[in-house]
Amino acid sequence: DGGITQSPKYLFRKEGQNVTLSCEQNLNHDAMYWYRQDPGQGLRLIYYSQIVNDFQKGDIAEGYSVSREKKESFPLTVTSAQKNPTAFYLCASKWAGTEAFFGQGTRLTVV
């Protein structure tokens, strides 16, 4: 089955800890994206990558980091510098000029 997979579905982070959210796609899409969604809010772009080994900051990149070493994978690290990381994180991928396909999301909670 082709698709985009995020893991884990739920993640708990202690204060001052870095955590990494996984995003894998087998759709052969060039572009991948990370969004943050707070309760009752829209989608805010964290980082995006349009090609392997290249990525760009989105609107709210502070406290986050990414890598794009393989076309299929675009992991997001939430660092200790992100002071309010509790949110729902969505990964997406697409070809140029077409719709984005979303994963099922990771809910991150600070404990």
Place this chain on the structure above:
Amino acid sequence: GENVEQHPSTLSVQEGDSAVIKCTYSDSASNYFPWYKQELGKGPQLIIDIRSNVGEKKDQRIAVTLNKTAKHFSLHITETQPEDSAVYFCAAISNNAGNMLTFGGGTRLMVKP
């Protein structure tokens, strides 16, 4: 860059009534407009899309219209059902913006039985 505005932010309708959600965009180079439905705790799913060379597209109870001159597009859901309750997002892709997808702020649709 592209800016997409979506209205209303919340919409409550009675089951069987129609629902209309409207979006405006700023970049005249935008040429692709998808609509997504997001159910609670899940990722958004594409429900319908339209390209700039088409004025209207229909899929069963869902239709999308596009007015390029006015730079606005709308989602129409007829004969609403409780399972239509969700958050809906419009989006636009512009060649000027490196094919980035710009989302509207979302509309929470509630269909009352």
